[in-house]
């Protein structure tokens with residue numbers, strides 16, 4: 599638990615930078631699982647600073663984003679492709695071919711094959727070194743909403759009503775928020791060698807308490823993280839305020 603989200607975000611960015619540098623020394627690539635939303639913005643800002651001011655190179659970094667709305671055009675303002683470009687990728691030296699984000703433009707009958715291929719590609723690189731996560735107020739990680747199985751893989755899911763309400767500001771009304779998304783599964787996330795879940799602000803306090811202290815259940819998918827010994831929750835004081 600950190601005093602505020604700025605300090606916490608800098609710690610997470612430092613961890614990522616250290617990992618990238620260590621792997622680079624070994625001549626290895628770093629495979630990162632990335633999240634969108636408000637939570638990781640400070641981390642991305644600090645990574646950009648590391649790149650611009652301290653010469654951190656992303657040349658040997660491969661990224662896999664957790665999720666994308668479905669359907670979604672990559673050039674739409676609300677797409678996670680646009681988000682990642684604006685918040686991180688446009689400002690660092692990552693190779694475009696090393697960026698992976700679920701494809702929101704597929705026909706519905708193409709999605710299942712795409713999802714299998716996404717999983718296969720992660721495995722081909724040797725798996726995710728580090729996955730960063732936010733948490734939704736439904737208890738989702740990625741877009742694994744209540745009801746998601748612990749061994750679920752990348753797949754097309756239906757978004758929870760609360761998730762769509764929380765996204766409504768970005769879309770100018772809940773009715774404009776897609777009803778579906780493609781997301782890595784809980785099982786996909788679990789395979790990462792390290793998992794860092796971040797949460798800031800009072801509005802996350804109740805779900806953080808459930809995730810950390812509640813009964814493990816698919817009704818709060820983030821509770822599955824209790825079963826892993828390579829997970830850390832990095833919180834600000836407000837998000838941690840209901841923990842006993």
Ligand code: F6R
Nearest residue numbers: 633634635636637732733734740
């Ligand atoms: C985003 C994602 C989601 C968000 C969660 C929290 O790629 O997978 O699980 O991390 O909805 O969103 P924010 O950070 O906007 O509160």
